[in-house]
Amino acid sequence: MQHHTLRPFVGPTSSKNGNNPQASASEVMQYAARFSIYAPLRLLALMALCITTFTTMAYADHDGQVHDHDTDTAHSEQSLVTPVNVATSTQASISNISTATTNSGDAIQQFVAGDFSKRQAMLSDWPGSAESLDSLVEFIANDELYQGNGGQTYLLNKDDQLFTYPDKKETADWPSDLSQITLTNALRSALIFGQAKVKLESDKPAQRLQAVEILADNIDQVDPAIITTAAANEDSAKVQKALTALQARIDFKNGDLPTQIAAVNLLADSDNPQVLVDIESALAADNLDSALEAALIDAESSVSRRIEISTWTGHIFTGMSTASILLLAALGLAITFGLLGVINMAHGELIMIGAYTTYMVQNFFQAYMPDMAGWYLLAAIPAAFLVSAIIGMIIERIVIRPLYGRELETLLATFGVSLILMQLVRMIFGAQNVEVSNVAWLSGAYQVSSSLVLPYNRIAIIGFTVIVVALLVYLLNKTRFGLFIRAVTQNRQMAHAVGIPSARIDMMAFGLGSGLAGMAGCALAQVGNVGPDLGQTYIIDTFLVVVVGGVGQVWGAVLAALGLGVSGTVLEIGIGAVLAKIVLLVLVILFIQKRPQGLFALKGRFVE
Amino acid sequence: MILTKLLSDTPRSAVLIGLCFAVLLILPWLHLMPETSAFHLSAYWITLIGKIMALAMVALALDLVWGYAGILSLGHGLYFALGGYAFGMYLTRETAGDALPDFMRFLSWTEMPWYWAGTQHFWWAVALVVLVPGLVAFIFGFFAFRSKIKGVYFSIITQAMVYAAALLFFRNETGFGGNNGFTGFTTLLGYDITAASTRSMLCFVTVLALLVSYMGLRHLMNQPYGRVLGAIRDSENRLQYLGYRTLWYKLSAWVLSAVIAGIAGALYVPQVGIINPSEMNPVNSIEIAVWVATGGRGSLIGAILGTGVVNAVKTYFTVAYPEFWLLILGGLFVVVTLFLPNGIMGLFDRFKKEKQ
Numbered sequence: 001m002q003h004h005t006l007r008p009f010v011g012p013t014s015s016k017n018g019n020n021p022q023a024s025a026s027e028v029m030q031y032a033a034r035f036s037i038y039a040p041l042r043l044l045a046l047m048a049l050c051i052t053t054f055t056t057m058a059y060a061d062h063d064g065q066v067h068d069h070d071t072d073t074a075h076s077e078q079s080l081v082t083p084v085n086v087a088t089s090t091q092a093s094i095s096n097i098s099t100a101t102t103n104s105g106d107a108i109q110q111f112v113a114g115d116f117s118k119r120q121a122m123l124s125d126w127p128g129s130a131e132s133l134d135s136l137v138e139f140i141a142n143d144e145l146y147q148g149n150g151g152q153t154y155l156l157n158k159d160d161q162l163f164t165y166p167d168k169k170e171t172a173d174w175p176s177d178l179s180q181i182t183l184t185n186a187l188r189s190a191l192i193f194g195q196a197k198v199k200l201e202s203d204k205p206a207q208r209l210q211a212v213e214i215l216a217d218n219i220d221q222v223d224p225a226i227i228t229t230a231a232a233n234e235d236s237a238k239v240q241k242a243l244t245a246l247q248a249r250i251d252f253k254n255g256d257l258p259t260q261i262a263a264v265n266l267l268a269d270s271d272n273p274q275v276l277v278d279i280e281s282a283l284a285a286d287n288l289d290s291a292l293e294a295a296l297i298d299a300e301s302s303v304s305r306r307i308e309i310s311t312w313t314g315h316i317f318t319g320m321s322t323a324s325i326l327l328l329a330a331l332g333l334a335i336t337f338g339l340l341g342v343i344n345m346a347h348g349e350l351i352m353i354g355a356y357t358t359y360m361v362q363n364f365f366q367a368y369m370p371d372m373a374g375w376y377l378l379a380a381i382p383a384a385f386l387v388s389a390i391i392g393m394i395i396e397r398i399v400i401r402p403l404y405g406r407e408l409e410t411l412l413a414t415f416g417v418s419l420i421l422m423q424l425v426r427m428i429f430g431a432q433n434v435e436v437s438n439v440a441w442l443s444g445a446y447q448v449s450s451s452l453v454l455p456y457n458r459i460a461i462i463g464f465t466v467i468v469v470a471l472l473v474y475l476l477n478k479t480r481f482g483l484f485i486r487a488v489t490q491n492r493q494m495a496h497a498v499g500i501p502s503a504r505i506d507m508m509a510f511g512l513g514s515g516l517a518g519m520a521g522c523a524l525a526q527v528g529n530v531g532p533d534l535g536q537t538y539i540i541d542t543f544l545v546v547v548v549g550g551v552g553q554v555w556g557a558v559l560a561a562l563g564l565g566v567s568g569t570v571l572e573i574g575i576g577a578v579l580a581k582i583v584l585l586v587l588v589i590l591f592i593q594k595r596p597q598g599l600f601a602l603k604g605r606f607v608e
Numbered sequence: 609m610i611l612t613k614l615l616s617d618t619p620r621s622a623v624l625i626g627l628c629f630a631v632l633l634i635l636p637w638l639h640l641m642p643e644t645s646a647f648h649l650s651a652y653w654i655t656l657i658g659k660i661m662a663l664a665m666v667a668l669a670l671d672l673v674w675g676y677a678g679i680l681s682l683g684h685g686l687y688f689a690l691g692g693y694a695f696g697m698y699l700t701r702e703t704a705g706d707a708l709p710d711f712m713r714f715l716s717w718t719e720m721p722w723y724w725a726g727t728q729h730f731w732w733a734v735a736l737v738v739l740v741p742g743l744v745a746f747i748f749g750f751f752a753f754r755s756k757i758k759g760v761y762f763s764i765i766t767q768a769m770v771y772a773a774a775l776l777f778f779r780n781e782t783g784f785g786g787n788n789g790f791t792g793f794t795t796l797l798g799y800d801i802t803a804a805s806t807r808s809m810l811c812f813v814t815v816l817a818l819l820v821s822y823m824g825l826r827h828l829m830n831q832p833y834g835r836v837l838g839a840i841r842d843s844e845n846r847l848q849y850l851g852y853r854t855l856w857y858k859l860s861a862w863v864l865s866a867v868i869a870g871i872a873g874a875l876y877v878p879q880v881g882i883i884n885p886s887e888m889n890p891v892n893s894i895e896i897a898v899w900v901a902t903g904g905r906g907s908l909i910g911a912i913l914g915t916g917v918v919n920a921v922k923t924y925f926t927v928a929y930p931e932f933w934l935l936i937l938g939g940l941f942v943v944v945t946l947f948l949p950n951g952i953m954g955l956f957d958r959f960k961k962e963k964q
Contacts, residue, residue, distance in 0.1 A: 415938075423931070589751075
């Protein structure tokens with residue numbers, strides 16, 4: 001396909017001369033003369049910038065989770081008990097234990113060593129910090145807490161490794177009568193309410209909010225007095241609101257008629273699925289007071305509407321994150337397709353290689369830098385970019401360049417390359433999926449409301465994609481390299497005639513596109529399986545994004561990916577995954593009928 | 609004389625090709641020789657020959673649209689599988705007798721979906737083998753060619769088509785046996801499908817169908833129609849300026865190609881004894897393109913030769929060195945497109961020229 005545009009090429013950078021082909025041509029000549037080996041360096045610099053931004057964002061995310069972990073260190077200083085031991089490296093092998101637990105170990109030890117009444121007393125007035133109580137609850141919930149013959153505390157993890165407590169050293173010396181700490185129902189509820197009480201007294205609003213959640217989970221046994229006192233002393237609006245909602249739920253269950261009606265009216269503002277269940281079961285009862293029934297019906301429709309809204313917000317969010325992955329995968333393809341007019345069938349395998357690079361970097365970190373293991377992702381992003389970019393450039397040199405102008409043959413040849421890459425990976429790493437662990441600072445979720453939870457890794461992928469797109473737009477529109485790419489995309493002969501080294505631009509741009517695929521693989525490794533067939537799963541969707549978005553258009557790809565990702569997710573909920581895919585494919589085929597050049601076609605006069 | 613013209617351009621090669629086909633037509637009957645005979649061919653070989661001949665027909669069909677009209681389809685597996693499914697419906701009905709096919713009973717369906725109506729009749733099934741791929745190809749081709757989708761775009765969309773169809777057929781609710789497809793056939797027209805004579809006959813019919821479609825296409829390509837197709841490949845715009853409605857030329861070639869692929873599928877299914885959605889795997893469809901490219905696109909005998917060579921290598925390697933087969937296939941894609949633009953036939957031509 002040859003693009004014969006009237007204007008040799010016009011870009012924002014040369015817009016002041018845009019109407020004068022002569023002037024813009026000479027400008028390009030100058031650029032071409034200056035364009036040299038520095039282009040790759042510039043690319044690297046951009047990459048570095050990208051990574052820095054991502055890191056900052058990731059840190060922001062980490063700090064943002066006020067919900068789960070408050071500033072742990074600040075809290076442990078307040079704890080009544082002196083820190084017992086310094087964290088050692090073996091500690092990493094016990095997963096869910098925060099640093100704070102070690103520092104206030106004594107309370108847990110006392111708890112384990114104590115008898116029933118001692119434990120009950122401890123729970124009603126916990127001597128340790130809130131965090132230590134949290135970890136106690138967690139240990140018991142995971143069946144990890146054990147007692148030795150002399151009342152020593154041990155932790156037994158799921159892999160049957162025994163650890164001493166509180167210094168958390170793995171030990172081979174198993175005590176003869178190791179017994180698990182199990183709790184009677186009375187102690188269990190004492191534990192729960194003890195935890196809630198400690199948290200309610202915390203001076204961190206997030207801790208108090210957690211306490212309210214704990215109470216809400218055990219609403220049947222809550223003493224209303226706790227809530228009344230807590231509400232009276234509360235100064236944070238958010239916690240106050242949660243307390244009011246909880247109070248309303250209790251009132252609704254236990255109060256007399258006027259209280260109940262007032263409570264129902266309050267509850268109408270809730271979006272908690274549990275509230276909906278309460279209301280529905282109340283409605284099902286016979287002999288309802290008519291005023292109460294009217295209030296209940298109102299509340300039911302209001303609550304279910306709220307729940308519906310937040311469910312759909314959740315779906316749209318999932319769709320957006322799917323779209324982000326799709327977009328990351330498609331951006332590189334859109335660039336190379338626009339530039340060379342060929343579809344690189346091995347693009348999916350470049351994504352797969354990016355994911356495997358992530359896996360390798362992770363293993364390298366685990367083997368040589370275990371203390372930094374949580375941060376491997378930051379090294380994996382540039383590594384994936386580089387590995388995929390280099391492989392992409394080799395493919396361009398060996399396979400694509402000799403076939404210039406024969407698009408269909410290029411399609412087949414790159415498909416051959418994809419088969420080879422897939423089989424090589426299968427031979428090196430095995431046909432099974434490899435495990436890429438989620439980094440700790442991206443696990444967990446941000447709870448927007450009781451029925452809307454947004455996982456951090458999905459948020460991070462959306463943010464990452466936004467940054468990549470912004471950098472790419474900058475690269476294409478504001479740098480000389482981008483100017484050249486756009487020039488060659490619009491009119492190869494004319495660009496070559498004015499001195500742009502189109503062959504080198506081809507290779508560099510192919511490297512850029514492949515590198516983007518590698519980064520997509522790195523992001524994919526965080527949310528999906530990593531196996532030799534990874535690329536195949538995404539490649540057809542990626543092609544469709546490019547076909548719908550139009551040739552060489554970043555914004556076209558963005559819109560197409562958003563459209564396909566979001567509508568795909570929404571359709572999936574409506575009619576199931578398989579039918580959704582089929583409907584989407586048919587829609588795309590119909591769309592192509594109307595706009596064969598995609599959403600945004602290059603302007604100009606086309607012969608072919 | 610006419611016969612040699614139909615086989616090849618030069619009398620010498622026509623004799624050679626004629627001899628090859630004659631051998632292929634005789635080979636199936638060797639299966640009926642007593643097993644002690646030195647000429648006896650086992651069922652494995654008969655099935656293999658029949659299978660490759662059926663695949664060669666698909667390659668012929670793809671060569672028609674790619675080699676002549678310049679339209680690369682990455683979804684010809686769709687028409688092949690549709691033909692196979694249409695005939696498989698008949699075979700399933702014959703196996704099941706008056707009862708519902710097994711997979712429908714497993715889904716606790718009480719009656720057949722409407723599109724199964726009449727499939728117990730052999731001739732209706734044969735008609736479906738031609739009609740279904742033809743109709744699907746007509747509808748898809750009409751819209752695609754009308755809006756002037758061509759080149760890489762077209763290839764990608766055909767791939768998306770076959771992918772969508774594979775997903776559709778994977779569903780149990782579609783009514784074609786879902787993941788497992790149709791298998792466990794027992795009889796064909798009342799004959800035991802595993803009997804030696806049935807096998808020989810099926811293989812013979814396949815070779816015959818290949819021969820007929822080869823000669824028919826050769827004849828057609830020597831007509832003005834074939835010339836126009838070649839012109840479309842070389843410069844469609846110029847042809848349109850000359851007043852040709854290229855839409856109908858392309859569309860008719862496309863539909864003809866789909867019908868040939870469908871017949872190939874129908875012949876393939878009773879021989880291998882199974883049809884399932886994996887035949888619609890996009891990778892299988894691209895593989896057909898590499899057969900054509902290896903043999904030499906734009907040369908009908910090349911398509912047959914390419915299918916034979918690649919499948920022979922595949923049969924050997926998937927048994928002997930399974931892990932290397934994909935490497936070889938991938939390498940073949942690269943080497944053929946880079947160094948053998950006209951495939952094996954191009955190599956012959958070059959060799960001949962050097963001799964002169």
